[in-house]
Amino acid sequence: MSGHDLVIRSSRVVLPGGERPAAVAVDGGRITAIGARLEGATEIDLGGAALLPGLVDTHVHINEPGRTEWEGFGTATRAAAAGGVTTLIDMPLNSLPPTTAPGALAAKRAAARGRVHVDVGFWGGAVPGNVPASLRPLHDDGVFGFKCFTSDSGVPEFPPLPYAGMRAAFGAIAAFGGLVIVHAEDPAALSEPGDGGYPAFLASRPPDAERRAVEQVVRLVEETGVRAHILHLSAASCLEPIGKARARGLPVTAETCPHYLTLAAEDVPGPGSTAYKCCPPIRGTANRDELWRGLENGVISCVVTDHSPCTPELKRGDFATAWGGVSSLQLGLSAVWTAASARGHGLNAVVRWMAEGPAALAGLGGRKGRIEVGADADLIAFDADRAFVVDPSGLRHRHPVTPYEGRSLRGVVQTAWLRGQVVDLDGPPRGELLRRPGP
Known part of the structure; x- marks a missing residue:
C-alpha cells in the first residue's frame, strides 16, 4: 500500500480539464x-x-466584530461549509470598525481566530479619510484588495468615494499592484423608492445607474492602470462596456450572484417580501437571461453570494425601509446548479464560475479552487441529482431569512474536506486566516 494519507474516489471528479472517473x-x-x-x-x-473542489466565495459580509448580532464568524463559516464553500473573503463592512485601517484589520483577525470552520481572508476598504494613507499599510498587512462604493453603502461609517477620491485611490492602489473592487451604482441615477412596493424599488435603481458607474470605473482603469473588479453585477446592459474594456486589454473583471441568476423581479410575491431586497436589485427575466450569456462568453468570470445578512427586525417593513441584502451562503451552489443544469451547463462550468474564477481573482489560483496536484485538499462531495425544498430551519447562518424559502433546488453537499480533514460543523473549527499571497 502506498503512503497516501487519504484517497477519495468518484465516478465524477471535476478536474480543470473536465469531468471523469478518478481517485x-x-x-x-x-x-x-x-x-x-x-x-x-x-x-x-x-x-x-x-x-468538486471546495468553492471560493470572495463576497461575504460577516459583520463581526461590532454587528455580530447580524452575523458572526462561527455561524457564517458553518453555513459556508454546509454549502460547499471552503474559502471565503470577508468584506470590510458592515463590521464595526470597518476594515479601513491596520488596527481594524487586527480586530477582525482577533475576532475570527480559532472560530472559523473554513479558510478566511479579508478585503480592505477605500473610503474618504483613508486614501491614500492607509492603503499601502493594509496591503502590506495582507488584505486581498480594496472595496469602494460609488453610492451610499447603507452604513455611515463606510461612505462612498467621490470621483476625485476614486481617482486618488485607484492611482495609489495601482502603484503597489493592488486590486480594487467596486460597488458600481451612480448616485445621480438613483431615486427614492416611493410607495415601498417592489416595482417602485426596482425603478429607483435603474440599469443605467450601474452602467454609468461601470463606465466611470473603466475610464479610471484606463487612466491609472489599476486592476478593477465590478461587484454583484445585476444590470445586463453593463456587459457591453465591460466586454469592450476587456477586448482592449484593460484589467477589468466582473462577478454576479446566485440571486441575479436564479430569481427575477416577476418572482417577488408582494410588498412584504423583503427577503428579496438587495442593492443593486434583482431585475427581470430577460435581463437574467442576458447575465447567463455574459457568463457563457466569459465577460462575467465569477459567481459569488454577496451574503449580506442582518437581524430579522431590519428585514421587516417594506422595500423602501428594509435592509438590502440576500443571505445565501449555504444555498448558492445548489441554486446555481439547479439553474445551470436546466440550461445545459455541466458541473465543470459551475466549478469554473464558483471556485476557479474567484480563486484567480484573489490570487489563490495555485492553491484553491481546483483539483490538481499541489493544491490544498479542499474538496466537497456533491450529490448533484438529489432534490430538496429549502427549509429555513436547516440553514446555518445566524438568521434564517432567505428568498429561497419553499423553493425546490437540486444538489446537496454531503461532505466537505478542508486540507483533507472532514469539516465537522459541530466540532472544533479548523479553518485558517489567509493573507494575500505575493509581495
Whole structure:
C-alpha cells in the first residue's frame, strides 16, 4: 500500500480539464496524486456523487466584530461549509470598525481566530479619510484588495468615494499592484423608492445607474492602470462596456450572484417580501437571461453570494425601509446548479464560475479552487441529482431569512474536506486566516 494519507474516489471528479472517473490522493493536507488506481491509509468511494473542489466565495459580509448580532464568524463559516464553500473573503463592512485601517484589520483577525470552520481572508476598504494613507499599510498587512462604493453603502461609517477620491485611490492602489473592487451604482441615477412596493424599488435603481458607474470605473482603469473588479453585477446592459474594456486589454473583471441568476423581479410575491431586497436589485427575466450569456462568453468570470445578512427586525417593513441584502451562503451552489443544469451547463462550468474564477481573482489560483496536484485538499462531495425544498430551519447562518424559502433546488453537499480533514460543523473549527499571497 502506498503512503497516501487519504484517497477519495468518484465516478465524477471535476478536474480543470473536465469531468471523469478518478481517485484523488491527499497527503499532509495537499493533493499529491490524481489517477485511476491509488491506494491510501483511508479510502472513500463516493460512487455516483461528484467530487468538486471546495468553492471560493470572495463576497461575504460577516459583520463581526461590532454587528455580530447580524452575523458572526462561527455561524457564517458553518453555513459556508454546509454549502460547499471552503474559502471565503470577508468584506470590510458592515463590521464595526470597518476594515479601513491596520488596527481594524487586527480586530477582525482577533475576532475570527480559532472560530472559523473554513479558510478566511479579508478585503480592505477605500473610503474618504483613508486614501491614500492607509492603503499601502493594509496591503502590506495582507488584505486581498480594496472595496469602494460609488453610492451610499447603507452604513455611515463606510461612505462612498467621490470621483476625485476614486481617482486618488485607484492611482495609489495601482502603484503597489493592488486590486480594487467596486460597488458600481451612480448616485445621480438613483431615486427614492416611493410607495415601498417592489416595482417602485426596482425603478429607483435603474440599469443605467450601474452602467454609468461601470463606465466611470473603466475610464479610471484606463487612466491609472489599476486592476478593477465590478461587484454583484445585476444590470445586463453593463456587459457591453465591460466586454469592450476587456477586448482592449484593460484589467477589468466582473462577478454576479446566485440571486441575479436564479430569481427575477416577476418572482417577488408582494410588498412584504423583503427577503428579496438587495442593492443593486434583482431585475427581470430577460435581463437574467442576458447575465447567463455574459457568463457563457466569459465577460462575467465569477459567481459569488454577496451574503449580506442582518437581524430579522431590519428585514421587516417594506422595500423602501428594509435592509438590502440576500443571505445565501449555504444555498448558492445548489441554486446555481439547479439553474445551470436546466440550461445545459455541466458541473465543470459551475466549478469554473464558483471556485476557479474567484480563486484567480484573489490570487489563490495555485492553491484553491481546483483539483490538481499541489493544491490544498479542499474538496466537497456533491450529490448533484438529489432534490430538496429549502427549509429555513436547516440553514446555518445566524438568521434564517432567505428568498429561497419553499423553493425546490437540486444538489446537496454531503461532505466537505478542508486540507483533507472532514469539516465537522459541530466540532472544533479548523479553518485558517489567509493573507494575500505575493509581495
